[in-house]
Amino acid sequence: MGGAAANPPASADLPGFEAQPGRVRVLLPLPLGEAYDYLLPPETAVAPGAIVEVPLGSRRVAGAVWETDPDTAKVPAHKLKRILRVCDAPPLPLPVRQFVDWVARYYLAEPGAVLKMSLPVPAALEPPAPRLAYRRAMAPETLPVRLTAARRRVLDVLADGLARPAGELASEAAVSSAVVRGLADAGALEQVPVYPHAPGTLPEALPEGPPLSDSQRQAADALVAKVQADAFAVTLLDGVTGSGKTEVYFQAVKAALAQGRQVLVLLPEIALSAQWLERFERRFGVEPAQWHSDLTQAQRRDTWRAVTRGEARVVVGARSALFLPYPALGLIVVDEEHEPAFKQEDGVPYHARDMAVVRARLGGIACVLTSATPSLESIENVRAGRYDSVHLPERHAGAALPAVEPIDMRTDRPTPIEGHGTSYIAPGLRDALAETLAAGEQAMLFLNRRGYAPLVLCRSCGHRLQCPYCTAWLVEHRLIHRLQCHHCGFAMKAPDTCPECEAADSLAACGPGVERLTEEVRALFPDARTALMASDTVTGPDSAARFVESVRRGEVDLLIGTQIVAKGHHFPGLTLVGVVDADLGLAGGDLRAGERTYQLLHQVAGRAGRAEKPGRVLLQTYGPEHPVLEALVSGDRDAFLAVEAENRKLAEMPPFTRLVALIVSSPEEDQADSLARALARTAPVREGVEVLGPAPAPLAVLRGRHRRRLLLKTRRDLAPQPLLRAWLAQIEVPNKARLYVDVDPYGFL
Incomplete structure (x- = not known):
């Protein structure tokens, strides 16, 4: 460098x-x-x-x-x-x-x-500004002013000797700020500077956790031993949904804290992890420090200072929390290690799971990866002996895994609802929903598609409404009366006439999104209390916490959601999960399509039957014979992953080879093509190296830029970085063009 x-x-x-x-x-x-x-x-x-x-x-x-x-x-x-x-x-x-x-x-x-x-926070390098607070300056009996009931309440609050800001003091004493100022003016209170409490500070005595099952204790002991060894080690904590993986790794967290070390827990969606934060506070008595994009600048400043000074003993965060300058890091936990959200797609395109392992190696500390559906990369590392593993094969407290059944949409076709039109819920799923609601239990419908409809077209001429800046269809969001592009953020009001043929009232919504599914559910079950959980409706930790708590308290009968409902939430009253389109995600050229669909649907299915009542999962599909669907129904995860791994190996794809994506983009199509061809002409030629492309990216135009893609594939034992440096040194990138290099790409749009 x-x-x-x-x-x-x-x-x-x-x-x-x-x-x-x-x-x-x-x-x-x-x-x-x-x-x-x-x-x-x-x-x-x-x-x-x-x-x-x-x-x-x-x-x-x-x-x-x-x-x-x-x-x-x-x-x-x-x-x-x-x-x-x-x-x-x-x-x-x-x-x-x-x-x-x-x-x-x-x-x-x-x-x-x-x-x-x-x-990331320049303001954190400045000394923290103190707040002014008040404490007692004299005994009540020596006050120079008459001791009213309000003044006595203020002095009683301050009897513990702690200083409090004026607003907090007035609130605790149930008085006006004028009473506090009057006591200060009379000399009964003195002003002192106080500094903000460091987030993530823990009590000296760490509380004991709940009793563990035999399998949980064995797994916890293995993780604790890795922490106490004070050496680099990676362990995959592989447990079925509801097996208590969090409580197991909390034992390792406690062991690291007992050594005076700091702990980092990475979560894929920190804004949606209200239950995790509540569980941590219940277990350890305090909240952890948090690091994610929803924090205010003041919160980021205070957290960064607390981390660098070792005062924040536990940090829970999104992927960027990995880069904070911990002076005494002793353990890294990557929860739901298989999640695509750990891959950064903009800026430096790092994968937080993989870099957590690197950070642990450089620090000589333990790293724990947890999942009910581990990635093929982690499974291969276990098989090769690079990672250790511990397994939790059953749900905690005797809960049973849900029964998974397919609904073949070729024979069990949805029928239109009178006065509503097209239906997307098959009769078999409708009946199951009715039975569940009649029994006073909760149900959930899962559809991983935001908005009302993924496509809007003209019934007269067939014109499809497309984003003007991307090769993507505009998605109708009826709740906000807008058409949106989910790739660049472009939004517009739905036109009254077709932009192509100018036919009036001819635009039709095609296909279901969760908003349309919610509309159908309310027509089918008008008395049921329904709620929609998607990134459009639940934003930030506070909003997520309120939503999750309302479901847990039984204020929702039927929950409709996108993938955020699969992120580890525990709903004790939920017994039925219906997947409206289990085939979604299986099509396309993504090498991880099958694996990612299996992981997502397995996680969604795991929301059902987590308490004493058994759960049931229904998968609507047009291809029940697909290996992903068959694996979900049979519950044979390992057989599916073995076949998936063998297919990847035969195709010479990761994790058995290395892959690098090179994405050329330019506002001028000719320039993008010219630069892509120049890269192809100078591509490295040697044994164990293959260059694919150039070809238009699946999103050939994104944010107004034309995109071309090349893929560099090398043997597993051949590092691509030296090849890339020599290759790219021969290329001059024009001013308007960009060349984006993505080592170990995770998505292929």
């Missing part, structure tokens, strides 16, 4: 180490390919990793010292600028700096762009 040191000497991280004043290299959190040289001010010394502020053009930018006293000088000293100041923040630990370098090399990314994820 230019002049930056990939592996600074370990002595640089020893207590008391200080480099001699002179030249240092500073990596800035910007899309830059190397660290820049700066001079230290006189009488100043820093250690590698120190956070410093430096001039960059006319700006002041905070970066990290990447190398002290470098051996070579690209620029004469008299031309270098001086560091402006050393920030009051702990230096980035050695494993964090090594991780930034490793991720940059592996994904062919600018190191500065990776560092940006470790230094």
Whole structure:
């Protein structure tokens, strides 16, 4: 990475180490390919990793010292600028700096762009601003003013000696702010500065957890042993839905905390993990620190400070939480490790599950991957001996796995509802819903398609309404009266006439989305209390928590949802799950289509029958003989995954080979084609290497840019990064064009 040191000497991280004043290299959190040289001010010394502020053009930018006293000088000293100041923040630990370098090399990314994820909150580098609070300054009997009932309540609240902000004090004492100010003016209260409580701080005595079953105890003991060994190890915690995997890895969390270490838990959808947060607080007595995009800037600032100072002992977050500068990380848990959400598609295209393993290796710590439907990558790593595994084969507390049955839509066809029109629920599923509701139990319908209809077309001329910036159909969202593109965000009001033939009232919604399914359910069961759970209707942790709690309290009879209903929610009263389109996701050229569909439907099915009442799952399908559907019905997951693995091996696809996607894009189609052809002409030619393409991407136009794709495939034992660097060095990318490199691609749109 230019002049930056990939592996600074370990002595640089020893207590008391200080480099001699002179030249240092500073990596800035910007899309830059190397660290820049700066001079230290006189009488100043820093250690590698120190956070410093430096001039960059006319700006002041905070970066990290990447190398002290470098051996070579690209620029004469008299031309270098001086560091402006050393920030009051702990230096980035050695494993964090090594991780930034490793991720940059592996994904062919600018190191500065990776560092940006470790230094995402510039305001956190400033000293925290205190809040003013009040505490008692004298005994009540010595007050210089008359002691009214309101004033006495204020003093009683402050009798514990703790200082409180004025608003909090007035609220606790049930008085107006004027009463507090009056006591302060009279000298009865004194103002003191208080600093925000660090998020994720735990009590000294960690509570005991609930009793575990024999299989849970064995699995927990295995994970605890890995943590206590204080060495790198990866363990796959493989357990059926409802087997208590979370409580098992909580034992490992407790063991890491007992060693004085920090813990990171990665969740695929932090905004939808209200039940996980509640469960953690119930188990450990406090909330963990959180890190995700829904936090305010102030929350991100406080959390970053708490993490860097080791005050945040447990952090739960989305994938970006992996890059925070933990000084004492002792355990990483990746919950639902198979989830596609762990793959970052924009910016640096890293996979958080894979990088969690790398971060654990660099820190010499334990990593736990959990899933009821592990990815083929993790299963192959277990088979090859790179990962250990523990298994939970049964549900906790004697609950049984639900019975899964197919509904063949070729013979059990939906019939129109009088006064409503087209139906998408087969008679068999209708009857099951009626029986479930009549028994006072809850049911759920799953359809992984947002909005009202995935396509709008003209009945007169057949014209389909398409996004003007993408090769994608516009989706009708009837709740907000808009047509939307789910790829670029374009939205418009539905036109009154066809844009092509100008026929009036000719536009028809084709196919069902969850909004249309909700409309049908309300026509079929008008007395049932229905609720819709999709990313359009449930946004953020608070909204998700309220929704989940309403279902759990029995305020919802029939839940309709997209994939977010499959994310580990526990609904004790839910006994029936109906999958409206089990074939959705099986078509197309995605190499993971079968695996991902199986994982999603298995997770959805796992919501049923998690308490004492047995569950039932009905899958509407036009192809019940498909291997994915047969595996779900038979419950033979391992046989399905074995066949899936064998097919991948025969096709020479990951995880048995390595794959890199190169996506060319340009606002000009000719330019995109020309650059793609240039890449094809200079592609590497050697044994064990194959280049596929160029070809139009499935989304050939996205956000107004024409896209072409090439795939580089190599043997598993052949690293593609050196090949890519040599290949791309021959190519000059025009100004308007872009070349995006995605190592280990997960999606293929």
